[in-house]
Amino acid sequence: MENKDTPIYTILAALYDSLMGDVDYEAWADFIDEIIQTHHPNPIDVMELACGTGSLVLSLAELECYNLTGTDQSQAMVDIARKKSNKQDAGINFEVQNFLHLEMDATFDAIFSVFDSVNYLHNPEEILTMLENCWKVLNPWGILIFDFSTPKNSLEAENYLNNDKGSAGNLRYFRESKYDPEQKFHYNLFKIEEVEQDGKTVLERYKETHKQRIYTLDEMLSIVKESSYHLIAKYEDFDLIDADENSTRVTMVLQCRKQQ
Template sequence: MYEDFAFIYDDLMADVDYEKWYFYILEMLNRFNREPKCVLEMACGTGNLSYYFAKDRFDLTCFDLSTDMLSVAYNKLSKFKNVTLLNQNMVDFRINKKFDLILAICDSINYILDESQLLETFRNVKKHLDKGGIFIFDINSYYKLKEIIGNNTFIEDTDDIFYIWQNYFDDEDNICQFYLTFFIKREKGNYRRFDEEHLEKAYKEEEICELLKNAGFSQVEAYHSFTFNKPSGESERIHFVCLP
């Protein structure tokens, strides 16, 4: 997963405003009276959000499971002396350090398909949080994965990339399967094809809150996408702020 995808990821995500995401996180921190210095970003991907934390001189550690995504991130972040990049897994990462702020953005949490592993992830996050730390993450909502993405097909055609995104939602285990076929334009008008399969688990807000509580977090707040309003039944992205 992500081997070829990593090198076109930024083109496909061009409509995502990571700077807006960064300022939204800063608003959250201000709302909870937190001024972190030491930040951990889980599943950092190609480093799009990481860039803004690095530029603002946070002591930043980032990790991702995909070495290809990390190689793209390295090209963006290598000029910063305050960044460490690691190849680790969200579920069982081990870093000999504690952090003021831990982040997981862009629905990376949905890629953890088993509730017991998600609980382990949350416990591990809490273990790596310093006293007074804060954990911020988001998910694709159950509604979005089941009703918006699930069992639908999307087609995108740009100057250099054509792809077909077919989806199937399994009601038994609440897992949304993404099947993507890409055609990437090469020199002389030829195209190279590759295929990707991704799986995301659809979690309900109350399930996430219960797991966080079981992991030992004392306060959990949930918000509708990029606001400080409570999520609705049709919220497509839900942001969580968690205090140990």
């Protein structure tokens, strides 16, 4: 039986929360909240881009500080996020949106995107398109917060991500992870099997190839310089500490100083 090629975050969506079982989304939400409160005087409307299954925006909802929206290009991820939100009665508005083609009537005081989602943009032009799209839906003096992972992270992560495996429900996955330092692309190939209740008979095989462009801090700073934003901070990991070329994850904070 051949592995059916599926778009990213379709079949993997049902496995995603177990894949991220060790991630402390509450602490991450506290970090995003700290950034918003530090850099915006009166944040009310806040949107997460590429929210996945909504774990972070749901943790943020527990703080009861913001009107929250979560968006992601994957219908399967958004369906799971909505289900979790309804269960928690979190009152978050979820929409399927590709950040390369954002189409929204609402505007926001802060927009954020975490966990390497921006690394799915494969070149500076795509990042600039995402930045421009956010500019259109940010209120004057609104802030855009996004993180990205760096080559140092990929060099470290390649070893422990490669050959990773796991399961949830009737699905199990096997991951091959490879970083190409010359092209600065990180590939994660997920082979996924759907199995019968007996756990042995394989009903279907799928594969999702996740390709992420890994940016150095210098590269990202040059891209941001070409945009209309003001860079107001760049943080390392999960602290309000200035990032540098040795950082594995950088969280950028950009300000939209446009007229009303």
